[in-house]
Amino acid sequence: MKATIVTIGDEILIGQIIDTNSGYIAKSLDRIGVETHELLSVSDNKQHILETLEKLQNKVDFVIITGGLGPTKDDITKHTFCEYFEDTLVINHEVQTHVIELIEKVMNRPASQMNKDQALVPSKCQVLFNKVGTAPGMWMKKEDTVYISLPGVPYEMKYIVENEIIPKIVKEYERPYIIHKTIMTYGQGESLVAERIEDWENNLPEFIKLAYLPSPGRVRLRLTARGKDKELLERTINNKVDALAKIIGDIIFGFDENETIAIVLGRQLTKNNATIAVAESCTGGKIAQELTAVPGASNYFRGGVVSYATDTKVSMLEVSEDTIKKFSVVSAEVATEMALGVQKVMKSNYAIATTGNAGPSKGDADVTLGTVFIAIATPNGVLVEEFNFGQPREKVIDRTVNKAFELLQKEILKNV
Secondary structure: OEEEEEEEOHHHHOOOOOOOHHHHHHHHHHHOOOEEEEEEEEOOOHHHHHHHHHHHOOOOOEEEEEOOOOOOOOOOHHHHHHHHOOOOEEEOHHHHHHHHHHHHHHOOOOOOHHHHHHHEEEOOOEEEOOOOOOOOEEEEEEOOEEEEEEOOOHHHHHHHHHHHHHHHHHHHOOOOEEEEEEEEEEOOOHHHHHHHOHHHHHOOOOOEEEEEEEEOOEEEEEEEEEEOOHHHHHHHHHHHHHHHHHHHOOOEEEOOOOOOHHHHHHHHHHHOOOOEEEEEOOOOOHHHHHHHOOOOHHHOEEEEEEOOOHHHHHHHHOOOHHHHHHHOOOOHHHHHHHHHHHHHHHOOOEEEEEEEOOOOOOOOOOOOOOEEEEEEEEOOEEEEEEEEOOOOHHHHHHHHHHHHHHHHHHHHHHOO
16 A cells, blocks of 8 residues: 655745655555555645645545644635535534634633634544644545645644554555564664675565665665555565675674664673763764763763864873874874873773864864774774865764774773
8 A cells, every 4th residue: 555645834844844744654655555656745735725725635544734724814625625526614512622622721811713723624534633723634535545634733633643543554555564673783874784685685586675765874675565455564674684795794783774883882882881981173073962962971971072173182091192292183193192181080991082183274283184994992992093084074974973983892802
């Protein structure tokens, strides 16, 4: 079964607000075996909406619309539905009673005629009751396509999706199973990962599709299996994941797409009863920010120093002035002394240090823009590596953070 999700509103098209409703609806549909075919955004224009409804007629099973429902004159979806379905608006008394009670008892003010008019719905529609707001949802069918209209307010939309739409689809429609499995990899780019797993990917059965979802420092591999035999889908997809782990197990750090590398590192540090500290220059505190965003980070994160200025590296981390003069502030030697310095000051088992030139100007060091040194101090010594992450500045900083986490994870595993 396929669906198209349509958002209505000029505020979305001009970038005034970000559409989060479509993502929520798509995830909810996917969970019950309904595939989202496309996402569309249209203006608050009756003709535009009518053309969209007509274009989608019999192309998908469900058209789910958000926005354009409310008490104001620019909320036109109900009137557009009436025109498209050759229908008229009528009062739904259950909705009207709810609206009046919500306005007068909860909001403690008289319900205006505009509020009461929220209970006007097309006579042919099935009302999707909205207990948390005043605008009801609407369910109407034309030939092979069901059209569903929802309010754009996120919490109202979510309530109707979870309590009205999903149960109704599950009850009335036979759907295939859709099973996803996400493999989180870290430290290698999309093309390199694809090259390593090419033979494995070529041997996937037709009912399993692979998607590459790259982002800075990591690649998510999402397997999607579709079919009617749930047991077969689960067994096959698990076997394929086991086979994949034998090929790229060195870069797999998890199987939950909501689990960041910082969460994995926190778990590894906690398991080993180890602690971490950071000394950041070019990353400006972003490594510490990522680590402390994880609940429970106080169990292993000792603290950090953002030693942005050269003299701060000397005064707070005991980096030698002679080392800076001889090798420059952006060097392997300075990164090493920064890592050892913060490891000593914070009394931590591990430490990360970054020094580099993120650009756009060269600053205190006469090195190529994008040059970064990352040092990892461990209980057994210091690893330091040089990288050039190019430009622009934001890319250099993000890639430095990701690479630092990758190096730290490898060192923790070595020292287990």
